[in-house]
Amino acid sequence: SVLIDMSSISPLASREISVELARKGIDMLDAPVSGGEPKAIEGTIAVMVGGKKEVFDAHYDIMMAMAGSVVYVGEIGAGNTAKLCNQIVVALNIAAVSEAMVLARKADVSPERVYQAIRGGLAGSTVMDTKAPMMMERNFDAGFRIDLHIKDMDNVMETSHKVGAPLPLAAQVVEIMQAIKQDGCGVEDHSSIVKFYEKIANVEVRK
Template sequence: GIDMLDAPVSGGEPKAIDGTLSVMVGGDKAIFDKYYDLMKAMAGSVVHTGDIGAGNVTKLANQVIVALNIAAMSEALTLATKAGVNPDLVYQAIRGGLAGSTVLDAKAPMVMDRNFKPGFRIDLHIKDLANALDTSHGVGAQLPLTAAVMEMMQALRADGLGTADHSALACYYEKLAKVEVTR
């Protein structure tokens, strides 16, 4: 008898260090309950999402949302910059409203500071989006925005940015607009 769960995490290195990762767990509920305290000791959130495989699907959904949020943020800050509005002031104005998010707070400052030191590399996000698209095809779901963002990331990889942080997705928009988003 070997117990098995799939339990991908989200939160990156900072949340791993401070023990506040989000764990998405798939597997038998009784096995989940048996190991819950162990997982909770290293995580801020541990959620049973269904049978084996559900944790992985949840992680793919997480990665889709992160990618699309970075794309939306990049598009919006590029618009502001191109229109002559200070992107840092735009960020400060919108972060407390409905557009505010963990992604916005983590990635907008990186873009404006031109800090693309990898926390999560574009190459790895391409892999995750490819897995999400493969899964979507297998279940008959269409993910047109995911496909579009993956193509943008692939273009950045072709430009030599595959090892940059996924916030460098902003560079795709900047290149199209011929502008650089800075403070």
């Protein structure tokens, strides 16, 4: 028997669960996903997988049936480690895009034109192309909720402390998310991080 766990949990928890399952003769893959609700609906999510390579190979086609990419990362827990790395990059990208859009607006330059000017250069990213338009359109319907990103970032910080990897920028963006949550935005899309910057700059990002 094989358990494919596609939840996003601590890699340390994945290893503990795997040990218990092994005692019952059950193999485990930790296979968290990225892409949010839109890509889940499209069947184009990215799956990052940890566990025995032979178990991964035997179940690759099953996971590909719901995904755009399925990548083997390493032993058990490696999938969730990759997911935590993903969540750091996404969170910091959204914060950086938020700062850029607020700076443009505060300087009386069109955020839309700034976005179009920089998206084709090195600053361009999937995060920018997905989240900057949402910020400017004031569309904070959740593709991935602030509440859930906080949960993932809490796992980031727990894991970083246990393995001895200081993450000062990740720690700061967690506090930004917590501030937004206290303003009642916990169920909104994580692009609402921009509201933190808007509040302290006394400005609103629009096209």
